[in-house]
Amino acid sequence: MPDEPIQAFIRLWGPSGGAELPNYVSFLKGLCDILEVDHPRPTVPDEPDNAYVFEKAVVFDNHDGTHSTRRIDLYRRGAFICETKQGVDRDDRELLSERAQEAQRRRRAGHGQRGTRAYDDAMIRARGQAEQYARNLPPEEGRPPFLMVIDIGHSIELYAEFTQTGGVYTAFPDPLTHRIKLADLADPEIRERLRLVWTDPQALDPAKRSAKVTREIAAKLAELAKSLEAAQHDPEDVAQFLMRCLFTMFAEDVGLLDRDSFKNLLKDIDDLDGFVPTMQELWGRMNLGGFSVSLKKVVKRFNGGLFAESHALPLTRDQLDLLIEAADKSWNDVEPAIFGTLLERALDPVERHKLGAHYTPRAYVERLVIPTVVEPLREEWDAARTAAVTLAKAGDTAGAVVELERFHDRLCEVKIPRPRLRQRQLFVCHSRTPEAPRRRNLHRLRIDRPPADDVRGKPHGRPASVAWDRDKSPRRGNRRAGAVDRLPAVALSYPRQGGAAGADHQRLQKHRVPRCCA
Numbered sequence: 401m402p403d404e405p406i407q408a409f410i411r412l413w414g415p416s417g418g419a420e421l422p423n424y425v426s427f428l429k430g431l432c433d434i435l436e437v438d439h440p441r442p443t444v445p446d447e448p449d450n451a452y453v454f455e456k457a458v459v460f461d462n463h464d465g466t467h468s469t470r471r472i473d474l475y476r477r478g479a480f481i482c483e484t485k486q487g488v489d490r491d492d493r494e495l496l497s498e499r500a501q502e503a504q505r506r507r508r509a510g511h512g513q514r515g516t517r518a519y520d521d522a523m524i525r526a527r528g529q530a531e532q533y534a535r536n537l538p539p540e541e542g543r544p545p546f547l548m549v550i551d552i553g554h555s556i557e558l559y560a561e562f563t564q565t566g567g568v569y570t571a572f573p574d575p576l577t578h579r580i581k582l583a584d585l586a587d588p589e590i591r592e593r594l595r596l597v598w599t600d601p602q603a604l605d606p607a608k609r610s611a612k613v614t615r616e617i618a619a620k621l622a623e624l625a626k627s628l629e630a631a632q633h634d635p636e637d638v639a640q641f642l643m644r645c646l647f648t649m650f651a652e653d654v655g656l657l658d659r660d661s662f663k664n665l666l667k668d669i670d671d672l673d674g675f676v677p678t679m680q681e682l683w684g685r686m687n688l689g690g691f692s693v694s695l696k697k698v699v700k701r702f703n704g705g706l707f708a709e710s711h712a713l714p715l716t717r718d719q720l721d722l723l724i725e726a727a728d729k730s731w732n733d734v735e736p737a738i739f740g741t742l743l744e745r746a747l748d749p750v751e752r753h754k755l756g757a758h759y760t761p762r763a764y765v766e767r768l769v770i771p772t773v774v775e776p777l778r779e780e781w782d783a784a785r786t787a788a789v790t791l792a793k794a795g796d797t798a799g800a801v802v803e804l805e806r807f808h809d810r811l812c813e814v815k816i817p818r819p820r821l822r823q824r825q826l827f828v829c830h831s832r833t834p835e836a837p838r839r840r841n842l843h844r845l846r847i848d849r850p851p852a853d854d855v856r857g858k859p860h861g862r863p864a865s866v867a868w869d870r871d872k873s874p875r876r877g878n879r880r881a882g883a884v885d886r887l888p889a890v891a892l893s894y895p896r897q898g899g900a901a902g903a904d905h906q907r908l909q910k911h912r913v914p915r916c917c918a
Contacts, residue, residue: 403586405433405434406434406585406586406591407586409430409431409433409434409585410582410583410585410586412430413427413430413552413553413582414553414582415553416486416552416553417486417487417488417553417554419486420484420485420486420552423486423552423553424473424484424486424550424552425454427484427550427552427553428440428454428473428474428482428484428550431594432598434585434591435591435594435595435598436595437595437598437599438452440452440453440454440474440476441453443455448540450475451476451477452475452476452477453474453475454473454474455471455472455473456471456472456474456475457469457470457471458470458471458472458533458536458537459536459538460532460536461536470533472530472533474548475533475544476544476598477541477542477544478542478544478545478601479544479545479546479597479598479599479601480544480545480546480547480548480597480598480601481530481533481534481544481546481547481548482530482547482548482549482550483526483527483529483530483533483547483548483549483550484526484549484550484551484552485522485523485526485549485550485551485552486551486552486553486554487513487514487519487522487551487554488513488514514551514554517792521789521793523549523551523557524789526549527547527549527557527559527569530547530548530549530559530569531547531569534547534569535566542564543561543564543565543566544564544601545560545561545562545564545601545602545605546558546559546560546569546572546597546601547559547560547569548597553582554581554582555579555580555581555582556579556580556594557571557578557579557580558571558572558573558578558580558593558597559571559572559578560572560601560604562601562602562604562605562607562608567775568778568782572604573604573606580594606733609733610733610734613729613730613733613734614733614734616729617646617726617729617731617734620722620723620725620726620729621642621646621726623722624642624719624722624723624726625638625639625642627716627718627719627722628641628713628719633713637711637713638713640709640711641711641712641713643706644679644683644706644707644710644712645723645726646726646731647706648662648682648683648686649662649663649726649727649729649731650731650734651686651702652731653730653731653732654731654732656700656702657695657699657700658695658697661695661697662682662695662727663724663727663728665678665682665694665695666720666723666724666727667724669720672714672715672716672717672720675712675714675715675720676712676713676714678694679694679710679712680710680711680712681693681694682694682695682699683707683710683712684707684710685699686699686700686701686702686707687701687702687707687708687710688701689701689702773816777811777814780807780810781807784803784804784806784807785804787800787803788800788801788803788804791803
């Protein structure tokens with residue numbers, strides 16, 4: 401879309417304020433225009449036919465034998481519920497004349513001056529209204545995956561619940577970026593995100609996007625692995641080589657290496673004879689840290705042992721092109737299970753069975769993690785938040801702070817004990833869904849970790865997606881009061897060291913995903 405209509409929309413609505421009812425229909429229609437989506441349809445007498453309308457009627461049960469009808473500002477079936485408000489910007493001018501001061505007092509306040517407690521309360525209530533509408537929609541409507549809370553002419557807040565099964569709507573894509581300012585609409589990526597909220601909301605589901613990207617990358621790597629094995633390379637060498645390649649791709653996409661540095665390095669290789677020394681120099685430098693001649697930049701040190709062996713395999717032009725195509729994908733969205741797939745490839749079936757080195761898909765893990773760990777904590781958080789808001793409205797700010805600190809302390813004491821299974825160390829896959837408690841700006845769960853191999857000896861050196869408790873076993877009676885005692889499924893296990901299994905354990909250690917040091 402040309403830039404001028406978008407800038408005109410921003411200029412038109414930026415100065416507006418304090419008048420939700422006169423403004424919301426015009427604003428939303430203009431928003432539809434710059435997103436290039438259809439306008440809402442006229443309302444018809446048969447309510448089931450009102451799938452995309454302003455003022456969608458919703459019947460509430462008052463639980464006293466009566467019912468009341470309320471209306472959603474904008475509704476699209478299977479997509480979103482939109483609740484609009486409009487605040488005003490602060491006017492901090494020191495006016496001298498009585499006329500100007502009187503005009504300032506009569507200025508529309510709408511739902512409060514932005515940045516004040518009254519305004520924040522109004523926006524929280526707006527989200528609560530939207531959630532109530534979602535809960536009271538008829539069963540045949542289903543629950544939409546998105547809630548939008550709009551401060552007309554100022555911001556759009558997005559909340560998502562992709563399962564549409566009655567879960568909690570959480571900030572999308574995360575609490576830091578879920579609020580879209582009016583000026584942000586000039587960004588094509590932001591407009592595309594909002595357009596998909598209208599037209600294909602499930603396409604924004606991180607789990608589905610991650611699965612799609614993972615499948616695409618896995619297909620590229622499978623082709624490359626087959627071609628390398630067909631060239632008589634040892635399957636274990638192939639797996640280790642691909643593991644180093646894919647982690648390097650992941651590192652550049654998450655900012656551990658400069659953006660696109662590895663991809664551009666691959667594209668700049670004209671002489672295939674230079675591929676092996678180039679990769680070996682880079683990986684050797686990533687293992688130690690310091691200046692990389694290949695990238696012409698200082699790189700961080702990656703510990704964990706993956707780059708301790710920097711051996712690279714020679715590639716044909718076609719194989720290099722396959723690697724470049726894999727590097728072109730968005731590795732931010734790749735499932736960690738792809739690392740496990742390559743680990744399994746590095747072991748023959750008999751050895752893999754002996755070591756118990758099998759990965760459980762994240763979806764299987766989440767079936768137990770979410771209802772047994774995440775949901776109970778979320779319910780406690782909702783109760784604590786409600787109590788804190790009630791106390792704050794009553795003027796008891798200190799009591800509200802105490803209520804939140806009490807929940808924070810409770811969260812810090814949560815432990816996930818390990819049942820006594822045959823494995824010694826159990827890896828628990830943490831949910832990467834937007835509704836995970838860590839995405840709500842709650843402080844991280846306290847989880848015991850072994851001291852070995854932590855980054856610089858810090859207690860939180862392991863990635864957030866991996867947690868364990870080696871010593872606290874339910875059968876030992878060591879669980880703390882209030883601990884979560886229902887353990888989710890495990891993702892990967894290592895056997896106890898010692899004896900014949902010790903050498904196998906050391907071999908597996910070579911395949912661990914590294915952690916980055918500054």
